[in-house]
Amino acid sequence: EAGVTQFPSHSVIEKGQTVTLRCDPISGHDNLYWYRRVMGKEIKFLLHFVKESKQDESGMPNNRFLAERTGGTYSTLKVQPAELEDSGVYFCASGVTDTQYFGPGTRLTVL
């Protein structure tokens, strides 16, 4: 069974540019979560999809972040425009019950 995949693995952009991160969950997993770890800090929740609906987006830092989940399958997280403080590792996770399975993460560097 394929795990959670994320693309790209690394992204380096300049402040003010736009970046889109993609997450492909494990097939059949209705729950999809986004998390972020800023260097030196703990992993923080961003938002939770159930199928294509946003169940909880209380962790989204501001309106520069936009998440979508097309047809309840893969999800994208767009940052526009990117700021220096957006640098970090973005993790995606999926699950069906109480367990979340994580992808390898996307390391975003904003210069």
Place this chain on the structure above:
Amino acid sequence: AQSVTQLGSHVSVSEGALVLLRCNYSSSVPPYLFWYVQYPNQGLQLLLKYTSAATLVKGINGFEAEFKKSETSFHLTKPSAHMSDAAEYFCAVIGGNYGGSQGNLIFGKGTKLSVKP
């Protein structure tokens, strides 16, 4: 609100020694507790979870954790450390606004484990 505290950002043990990584939680409801491990340049891997069944939970790679309600703790242990155990370990609890067993995870700050030969 739920929260997790991991004591010790860095722990160093000798190969073959006991590994003990500490985690205390705060929860207003019976908690769902997890330990995840992140090896260098990899994602988070589930080690074990507690979901109100047996208080002693066995996980992968010889790790186990004991849920102690009276101490609000969920410490991770392994009797004998291997070099391959060097990684960062995260304790987490399900919390958030959604609640239930499918809410978001709240993580501790992580503990980096070093294993000396």
